[in-house]
Amino acid sequence: MRFFDLWALALGNLAAHRLRAVLTTLGIAIGIAAVIAVVAIGQGGRAVLLAELEKLGTKRAFNISVDWVRGEAPTAGTFTLQDVAVIKELSPAVDKLAPVTSGMFIDIRRPHSRAEPLFCQVIGTTPDLTGVMNIPLAAGRFFSEADVAGHRRVVVLDGALAERLFPREEALGKQVFLQDVPATVIGITERQTGQLLGTMGMQKLVFAPITFTQDLLNTRVIHELNGAAVTEGAVEQAIADCLTILEKRNPGAGVNYTGMSMAESLAILGRATGVMTLIIAAVAAIALLVGGVGVMNIMLVAVTERTREVGLLMAIGARRQDVLKQFLAEAVALCLLGGAFGVLLGAGGAWVIAYFADWPPLISLWTVLLAFGFASLVGLVFGLYPASRAASFSPAEALRHH
Amino acid sequence: MIRVTDLKKVYGHGPAAVAALNGVTLAIETGEFVAVMGPSGSGKSTFLSILGCLERPSGGSYYFGGREVGALDEDELARVRNAEIGFVFQTFNLLPRLDVRQNVELPLIYAGVPRKERRERAVAMLTRVGLEHRLHHKPPALSGGEQQRVAVARALINDPAVILADEPTGNLDSRTSHEIMALFKELHAEGRTIVVVTHEADIARYAGRILYFCDGVFVREEAVTG
Structure with a gap:
């Protein structure tokens, strides 16, 4: 089975249930958008800190004051x-x-x-x-x-x-x-x-x-x-x-005389963006998990619906690995579709944050590739079980399925 | 071409086990046109799906073209189904979202044939079964007879030596049934080996020999004359 044919069949199957595909990808889209935001905020924050550091001049700098926190x-x-x-x-x-x-x-x-x-x-x-x-x-x-x-x-x-x-x-x-x-x-x-x-x-x-x-x-x-x-x-x-x-x-x-190095002051600022990154990373992980489960669910439905079709494909010469690949390709294509929505959403979000925080918007080619990499990974992980289930069918029994 | 010895098939385990085939021994020669008849539950469909390498027998041996099928692995079975056997089903089993030509192309996709060659061969085969004017219709838009012709074109696309048909006329009216059987007759005349499972006596009479199954056993055969 050729690579192009594999994807043509997968996309054709998704196109047969457009609404279902789009709804399923929503969770993935949110997860990927959050991934993009994490990277953008992380990189943007670091860029701002580095720029401040450069502006402030030297890493040898320190500050002596009283303990403002205690109201002095x-x-x-x-x-x-x-x-x-x-x-x-x-x-x-x-x-x-x-x-x-x-x-x-x-x-x-x-x-x-x-x-x-x-x-x-x-x-x-x-x-x-x-x-x-x-x-x-x-x-x-x-x-x-x-x-x-x-x-x-x-x-x-x-x-x-x-x-x-x-x-x-x-x-x-x-x-x-x-x-x-x-x-x-x-x-x-x-x-x-x-x-x-x-x-x-x-x-x-x-x-x-x-x-x-x-x-x-x-x-x-x-x-x-x-x-x-x-x-x-x-x-x-x-x-x-x-x-x-x-x-x-x-x-x-x-x-109380208090001293703080420039490095420490920057680290405090860095920690603030670090917490933000952590929160969004958690949102990304949860969204990708939920999205992945959604993909798995819809793929299980598809496998059940198309049991007879799997039997037929095997009868006309599809090997088990061909069936596996076909359903995996569908799951990955679903996730890549979600990834594409997510990149748009995430790029928009990062731009808005950058605009209000006065940061450079940092969506690089690498960020986009990372996002699609994540999406494919989710597709592979959550598509594997449904696909291997389809591949394990006995052709004769699958053909008898109603 | 096909040689089975003491073929057995049991579904389920233990006390719930049901024997669908109970020791079938017979041979089908290359170029023969054979009909398999019997009441429902006689094991004729199970017999056909074992002949088609869709499932493995529980006991006995099956030689296809001189090879012991039990010794082949899954991928080799898939290759046999792809290249050496063509299937025709009662319910046609066409994929509704692909058009007629794409349905016929499917076996060639799994054979790794390039796109352009696939199209040419599919169009040629559809012309052969008289459907060149229906290339881009989706199967649900076709009549039952036309759908079965598409299925026959799909079965023939890889030029298999054997055509296996499970109740190919079961969902067709009488006139269309005879048209499809006439098509099988032509394929037989070209030298292909054909096995048709049916429960209709007039359909079975297109074959040269009729095998009768009952309760999982091959009970008798009858040569058709004229």
Whole structure:
């Protein structure tokens, strides 16, 4: 029996019961769609994490803050600029350490402009931050240690913010008013800096010397320290050094200093997509199981209905393996049909998720092949019993069947 | 061509066992046209399905064309059914979703014959039985006589040496029955061996020899003259 004839007969038999075939494939379609979604979410999530990592720069990065989970908040004595200087002096594991004082919903506008002010998030820090996270500049420069020491009123604007403030002119070198305090734009970042820092991109970022920022916000509170260890392997040591020194220097701070590596923060994000993947994988497994049982059921019905036909096929020369192959081909064809529906459904779903989660939609040729591979496997597994039952008929008895 | 010795067939086991054939010994020569007659339950249909290698005897021996059928494995039996035996059934047993030509092609599919050759041979065979104008009809659209002609074309497609027919006229009216039997007569004239099971005496008289079965035993035979 030739390969083409086998499939022509199988498809012809399915076409004879179109509605039945389509209904049976529904379960498989849902299962395959879920498989596609699992892969897309898994790959999409990983791609997003990798992109964030790249944006944030270094795997040597770590963060020191108080225990936010317990409701602690830093006060003026929690972190000081002297603490930062001492840590950098004492710990050989720490390469860079940037204190951050940040202010949200700071209004920013052009001088003498009647336009509504825009809100931004001011990140007051030191030049060390550029060694911790990537802050790609489109124009100008980042501020220097001298700018920090001199409380200079200079800012680095987010590219999108600069464009909105100065739609038709070059923003570099211009003055802006931050809460009515004039400052000079010395640098402009590329659009959209890291989403993990700041409020997920809702507010545009403005980087300024920490001294100027503290003057502006009238506070001495430093919210957190962002650092980079000398090597990837020294991150744990760097965090431990920071915590030890901070606890020694500020025994009465009344907070729990907490350190977390960038790798850990990403792992937490990764776990979130991991849970999602697991849930959908379970849905996929259940749907494929239920779909497979449906296919098995309908194939058993078909075998019973066509008992006489099997007897006839054997009488005119079909071997047992031909009968087996024919029914297996039908089960696999059913599942592939379901797989095709599922790929459409899954691709649509993945696209929708990607659209709302702002991920790249990741449906590759491999994903589609994987889906069809799964579908064929389900067809083979659940088609085997009905097909072998048909193949085991005695031709004479099958022909007597009514 | 066909030689059976002390052929037995028992269905079931133990006390529920029923003997359908109880020691049949006979021979059918190449080129013979034989009718098998007997009341229902006489074992004539069982005899035919053993001759057709559709089931194996419980005892005795069966030689087909010089080979002991009991020694053949399942795949070899399938090949014999495919290439050396043509079946014709009372209920035609055509596949309703395939058209006439595809039905006739079926045995060639299992013989692995390429598509183009299959079509040509099927069309030629349907022309031979006078159905060239019905190639693309589905069997349910045909009359009983036409359906049986399609079945005969299917039985002949692989040019078998032996045609086995189980009550081929059982579902046909008298005129059509005689047309089908005339077709068998022609096939016999071409040199094929033909075995027809029937319970109608006038149908049996197309054969050259009539074998009578009763209670699973071959009781007597009668040569038809004229």
